Amino acid sequence: MDDARQLLSREGPLAHCLAGFAPRGEQQDMAEAVQQAIADRASLIVEAGTGVGKTFAYLVPALSHQGRVIISTGTRHLQDQLFHKDLPLVSRALGVSVEVALLKGRSNYLCPHRLKMTQMEAKGLSPTLQGQLAQALEWAEQTQSGDIAELEDIPEDSLLWPRITSTIDNCLGQECPEYDRCPVLRARRKAQDADIVVINHHLLLADMGLRESGFAELLPTADAIIIDEAHQLPELATQFFGEHLGSRQLSDLARDVTQEVLSEAPDMPELRDAGDPLSKAVRDFRLALEGLPARGPWADIADQSAIVQAYQALHEALQQLRDQLAPIRERGRGLEACARRIEAHLAWLARFAEAQSGRVLWYETFSRSFTLHATPLDVANHFSTHRQALTPCWIFTSATLSVGGGVQHFLSRLGLHEARTFMLESPFDYPQCARLLLPAHLPEPNDPGHTAAVVQEALPLIEANPGGSFLLFTSLRALQEAAKLLRPQVNRPVLVQNEAPRQILLQRFREAGNAVLLGSQSFWEGVDVRGMALTLVVIDRLPFASPGDPVLEARMADCQAKGENPFTHLQMPQAVILLKQGAGRLIRDPGDFGVLMICDKRIKTKSYGRLFIKSLPNMPVLNDSQAAAQFLRSGGALEAAGY
Missing domain, CATH: 3.40.50.300 (P-loop containing nucleotide triphosphate hydrolases)
Structure with a gap:
């Protein structure tokens, strides 16, 4: 194992190969601590002030390590920068050749099955969506990765994206007719073979919470998991270890039922509008929330007559849809998947109606949508349990982890009390x-x-x-x-x-x-x-x-x-x-x-x-x-x- 401190020194390969590289004692200290933690299979928290150069300080020991390392960043932008810029730069300087993979959440990849389904209803789309769909169809024939970030001309908030990407709710998995062409599957298979895998916190936490299938086997095979921008993790963990149900999920379900009936039960035109009552119930529920604070405790509004009626109507619309699909759910994989989603949403609504100890039930509204949340008050035990089941070596780093000179607040929020801690001030004057x-x-x-x-x-x-x-x-x-x-x-x-x-x-x-x-x-x-x-x-x-x-x-x-x-x-x-x-x-x-x-x-x-x-x-x-x-x-x- 090469000495990380020496690799980042004035005589090291980075100083010789990278223009403008200046050795920093704080960076070398951090690299040494990260390298030792990986070797000892220990967890480490490092606060590295601005200018320390923490990215190189963890990349050098990660690339020097003879094993698999997963690196998680705070945003997809940082994820892309790390994969496309920083990793190749440090790899070339060190003269190492390792397999590197970039893996994003499923909503970042084209779903060929849903693209076909959307193409079938193209005539009913707005002219803007039809034009964007045409671009997506042309791109789909050429793309190697299926990463929708390549479609730069389609706005991030386009209504096309939820139609041509999948969620854990609507993915058909191995039953999908396009399973062998699935970009998510290809990206995950590549990640399985890689030495360094770059992911983001949303994907890490979603899979730690066992919400995704087909990826859980990757995390336990890592020798180390490095978390950059770790200060974001406690709040994100609160989101991902909670549960939520929103108008988008329900509206997507109603639309998918219509598509799957057209595709798998074309001889039953009477069911093509089966999702309409659910769509109406979703709109009515949002109207019932009109005039209330944008977010608040569910207990504050749960007994209001308009909310009670809207909640009951939503439940009844899902029951009605379940009963309508029951005779034909076995006709195809898509209909079967929709039926399972209905059952899951009904079970969620039943749980949400009951008080839950250790969780806060609350609602959130936007201009045209809503979400119901069941959020844990404390995620330390959840996170600690999942973390210890994966690998003993976790590196958490950020420029902002401490309060008043100590990191106790961060440690307590994630249950990291046994971890080593290391604090490096900024080298800036x-x-x-x-x-x-x-x-x-x-x-x-x-x-x-x-x-x-x-x-x-x-x-x-x-x-x-x-x-x-x-x-x-x-x-x-x-x-x-x-x-x-x-x-x-x-x-x-x-x-x-x-x-x-x-x-x-x-x-x-x-x-x-x-x-x-x-x-x-x-x-x-x-x-x-x-x-x-x-x-x-x-x-x-x-x-x-x-x-x-x-x-x-x-x-x-x-x-x-x-x-x-x-x-x-x-x-x-x-x-x-x-x-x-x-x-x-x-x-x-x-x-x-x-x-x-x-x-x-x-x-x-x-x-x-x-x-x-x-x-x-x-x-x-x-x-x-x-x-x-x-x-x-x-x-x-x-x-x-x-x-």
Whole structure:
């Protein structure tokens, strides 16, 4: 086994082969710890601050290991970058030849059977969908992978995708007439033979929860599972170890019944509309939720007469559909699969109607859809049980795992108490290149004039800033208000979340060099803009989760029942980690500089504010906006006496 530290040294192959590669002690320390954990078959948690180079630090020992390693990333974008860019780069530098596979969730691959079914009903589609279907049919004849990411001209939110991809609910498995041509099957077979398999957290958790068949045999064969962007895992695990039933699943079922009757029972035209009552019941259920909060505890609405009637009608529509299909379900694989889905949905509705200890039942509505959830309050035991059944070696890494210098919060949420822990600070010179501005005179965050005050406080900095400015908000309402106030007052591009796709906005932001980008929610992490294009980050308030969130509300009640403080055990640690993610957008390269402004006076007036500051990189603190503006104008060369 090659020494990972030596491979990443000044004399190592990466320094010789990769232009611009600079050895970093922190990166070597991490690589050594990962290599040792794999050798010892131990679990390891590594917080690696921005600039450590954690990707290379785990790829080098992974590629040096003589065995199978699974790497899971936070998003499909990072997954593609790791597979198409980072892995080939490090492999060539090390001179190793290993089999590498990229595996995504089934909804990312074409389903040939469903494509044929959709082609049969093409005349009933809108002209837009017909055009997109024609593109998909042409592409299907040429693609080797079946990965729908190749169809770049079809929008991500196109209604075609659910028609030509499969879910665990509607996949026919080995009974599918197109089984031998299935891209999901091909991708999984390739993964079976690979030394390094790149997946994402959604797929990892779905299969850990045994929701997928045909993949469960891959995970136990791994010598090590490496989790990048591991801070996302606790919340994602909460989703995947829970259960849900939504309008999309039910509407897809109704449509699939119609398609399968046309295909497998064409002599029974009276059943071609069999799914219509279910479609109507789904629409009526969504109407019954109209006027209620967008999300809330099921117990708050379960006894309302309109909800009771809509729930009962949904149940009866599924029963009626089951009875109609009973005489013909054995005619074909598709009809049989639909019948099984109906039975599963009926069983789920029966479970949901009963109180469940350790779980919170809640609903969520969107403009035209809804989802019912049964979410576990604590996933530590679930995750720990599945993890220990797979492999003893798990590597968890992220730039944001600790709170106040410790990772106990992360350990407890996933049941990782026996794991080794290792914390590496960023190698960037924050005291020299960055400043933390904490304005003292802003109103309280719950003051109606707070957002307007944030904009006025940010304006002089934006004007003084020769580079780009990134404003992060904890709510879309505040973001929209700020955008209206800001646009008439700045003479540079203003880019706002949801006015264009995320990647397009980021591309425009980088190219402009001095633009103002306003983001919320998903923009708090994963934004990697280097150099002068981003030199000012403004955060409107400490990102505490809404106390009205039904899952958080139930967890807080559970905490209190155990005699624990829900604020210190739940709300504060999660807010600290999210703030660290937002702050991490500022310095991305050794040559970067900039100002981080946090516009929440509680960070100075409340005792818990010290924990937030302690969790951030060590930056000199400014109270004066003029000093911060001068720091930006001077390109980071602020005289020591100025702060």
